[in-house]
Amino acid sequence: MQKRSIIPIVYILFLMLPIYWLVAMSFKTTNEILSGFSLFPQTFTLENYVTIFTDPSWYWGYINSIIYVSINTVISVAVALPAAYAFSRYRFLGDKQLFFWLLTNRMAPAAVFALPFFQLYSAVGIFDTHLAVALAHCLFNIPLAVWILEGFMGGIPKELDETAYVDGYSFPRFFGTIFIPSIKAGVGVAAFFCFMFSWVELLLAKTLTAVAAKPIAATMTKTASSAGYELGLLAAAGTLTIIPGAIVIWFVRNYIAKGFAMGRV
Amino acid sequence: MKTENQKAWFFVLPVLVLVAFNALIPMMTVVNYSVQETFGDNVFFWQGLDWFEQILRSDRFHAALGRQFLFTFLILIIEVPLGIIIALSMPRKGFWVPVCLVTMALPMLIPWNVVGAMWNIFTLPDIGLLCYFLNHVLGITYDMTQNPLAAWVTIVTMDVWHWTSLVVLLSYAGLVSIPDAYYQAAKIDGASNWAVFRFIQLPKMKTVLTIAILLRFMDSFNIYTEPFVLTGGGPGNSTTLLSIDLVKIALGQFDLGPAAAMSLIYFAITLLVSWLFYTLMTKDDLN
Numbered sequence: 076m077q078k079r080s081i082i083p084i085v086y087i088l089f090l091m092l093p094i095y096w097l098v099a100m101s102f103k104t105t106n107e108i109l110s111g112f113s114l115f116p117q118t119f120t121l122e123n124y125v126t127i128f129t130d131p132s133w134y135w136g137y138i139n140s141i142i143y144v145s146i147n148t149v150i151s152v153a154v155a156l157p158a159a160y161a162f163s164r165y166r167f168l169g170d171k172q173l174f175f176w177l178l179t180n181r182m183a184p185a186a187v188f189a190l191p192f193f194q195l196y197s198a199v200g201i202f203d204t205h206l207a208v209a210l211a212h213c214l215f216n217i218p219l220a221v222w223i224l225e226g227f228m229g230g231i232p233k234e235l236d237e238t239a240y241v242d243g244y245s246f247p248r249f250f251g252t253i254f255i256p257s258i259k260a261g262v263g264v265a266a267f268f269c270f271m272f273s274w275v276e277l278l279l280a281k282t283l284t285a286v287a288a289k290p291i292a293a294t295m296t297k298t299a300s301s302a303g304y305e306l307g308l309l310a311a312a313g314t315l316t317i318i319p320g321a322i323v324i325w326f327v328r329n330y331i332a333k334g335f336a337m338g339r340v
Numbered sequence: 341m342k343t344e345n346q347k348a349w350f351f352v353l354p355v356l357v358l359v360a361f362n363a364l365i366p367m368m369t370v371v372n373y374s375v376q377e378t379f380g381d382n383v384f385f386w387q388g389l390d391w392f393e394q395i396l397r398s399d400r401f402h403a404a405l406g407r408q409f410l411f412t413f414l415i416l417i418i419e420v421p422l423g424i425i426i427a428l429s430m431p432r433k434g435f436w437v438p439v440c441l442v443t444m445a446l447p448m449l450i451p452w453n454v455v456g457a458m459w460n461i462f463t464l465p466d467i468g469l470l471c472y473f474l475n476h477v478l479g480i481t482y483d484m485t486q487n488p489l490a491a492w493v494t495i496v497t498m499d500v501w502h503w504t505s506l507v508v509l510l511s512y513a514g515l516v517s518i519p520d521a522y523y524q525a526a527k528i529d530g531a532s533n534w535a536v537f538r539f540i541q542l543p544k545m546k547t548v549l550t551i552a553i554l555l556r557f558m559d560s561f562n563i564y565t566e567p568f569v570l571t572g573g574g575p576g577n578s579t580t581l582l583s584i585d586l587v588k589i590a591l592g593q594f595d596l597g598p599a600a601a602m603s604l605i606y607f608a609i610t611l612l613v614s615w616l617f618y619t620l621m622t623k624d625d626l627n
Contacts, residue, residue: 079429080429080431081429082425082429083429083431083440086426087440090443090444090447090501092469092470093470093501094446094447094458096458096462096469097462109467111466111467112472114469150358154354155355157352158351158352158354158355161349162352165342165343165344165348166342166343166345167346167347168346177359179611180362182610182611184561184562184583184586184607184610185562185583186562186564186586186587187586187606187607189587189590190591190596190599191366191367191370210361211362213359213362214359214363217359218359275449276451276452277451277452277453292451295453295454295457296569310461313450313454313458317454320449321442321446325442328441328442329438
């Protein structure tokens with residue numbers, strides 16, 4: 076048992092190395108970074124973080140990202156819940172085909188859609204809003220949410236529904252007060268995955284925004300190209316993007332493995 | 341047993357409307373472009389299937405497609421076995437389980453361009469940790485910006501770093517669902533470690549591994565941001581994968597027709613290979 080645990084330890088060290096390097100860079104001054112190699116920050120500085128928290132073009136990037144990610148998570152889970160219920164409880168005309176078609180949207184390369192999305196959202200007049208990015212991310216998040224929720228709902232016996240109806244519950248009341256609480260874990264996992272894929276995606280988010288709703292990731296690419304070699308600042312911005320994910324993951328740690336397995340193990 | 345009820349369509353309607361809005365309209369735009377030629381000003385000419393023929397015959401497309409298949413093949417044969425080995429050696433209960441899960445899942449929650457930027461900083465000549473270690477401690481000449489082989493090793497390592505955890509978490513979910521009684525029975529029979537793996541653990545992991553391989557195939561085949569930020573497709577064209585090439589044609593040169601035709605061919609290949617994987621891996625279940 077002891078010998079075996081070397082493998083996960085080595086793997087985790089390998090995962091942490093680039094992250095350590097990013098964090099270390101973020102505490103160095105530009106001078107120190109350009110002057111040569113140092114394993115630890117020699118002149119420890121918080122200057123890069125101060126820049127980010129005082130410059131609106133930086134911190135608004137984070138706020139924008141968090142806004143559209145939240146909107147997307149709420150929309151995706153809200154519409155996926157009834158759909159997943161339909162797929163898990165009923166047979167209807169074209170159900171299998173529909174389910175497969177939904178999943179194929181997970182396979183479309185975002186690069187394929189970038190330009191048409193830009194034109195579509197400009198045409199309906201919501202280009203450069205948080206809603207545009209949130210709606211665009213629905214393309215791949217809704218199918219995933221339906222897939223995960225359907226797996227969890229399949230584990231709830233149908234007798235629960237029937238008993239509730241016999242007891243005189245109306246459908247909305249049953250769904251809201253009995254059914255959803257009994258698949259809490261599934262809702263959490265689905266929300267987690269929607270958050271994750273919306274948070275990490277850049278290509279569509281960048282294409283659909285200009286100024287008002289620009290995500291943090293796009294702010295970073297601009298800095299990398301325009302302001303020359305501000306590596307410390309870039310590293311600090313990158314470090315800050317890891318934090319929301321880390322917080323979310325800590326909350327759902329017990330469900331992660333289960334969620335990846337879509338409740339179908 | 342599921343009951344037949346056509347009213348269930350009302351439940352899926354919101355999903356259908358939202359996904360169709362995002363999928364069908366842009367897809368029709370792409371189809372529309374793929375059969376027309378434009379010189380700007382919204383003037384279009386019917387072009388038929390010329391663009392498709394041009395793309396399918398072009399050496400540039402063949403080269404990008406070849407690189408894409410090589411990349412996907414490499415990351416699959418590294419990540420899948422590695423992920424299974426790590427999952428097998430992880431603790432099953434106790435304090436270390438959540439610690440392992442959280443730290444391993446961390447790379448997957450980092451925005452993709454930050455992953456690229458992070459690896460860029462990690463491999464910078466002279467000031468990057470990896471580059472410094474290889475050049476000055478091990479004495480290997482390593483320069484990702486000049487040497488195509490080094491660039492390939494870097495993007496594959498980056499993807500292994502980024503996504504092996506997905507295979508680990510899925511395999512682990514399969515492993516913990518095996519009841520202890522199975523292992524006790526194997527012990528009584530005097531089964532070797534290999535036999536336990538082959539006849540107990542692997543069959544239990546099959547469903548989740550199918551999901552893992554499918555997800556890894558789709559996502560690695562569509563990969564864009566990370567290699568774009570890290571290498572920009574270079575040196576030369578050596579790491580220009582399909583998506584990078586597509587964006588170059590569509591947004592860089594604004595050749596909408598060829599780009600649209602290429603998009604459709606690209607999507608068709610992804611669909612076809614995903615379907616092949618899926619049928620091959622679930623074939624045994626049907627028989």
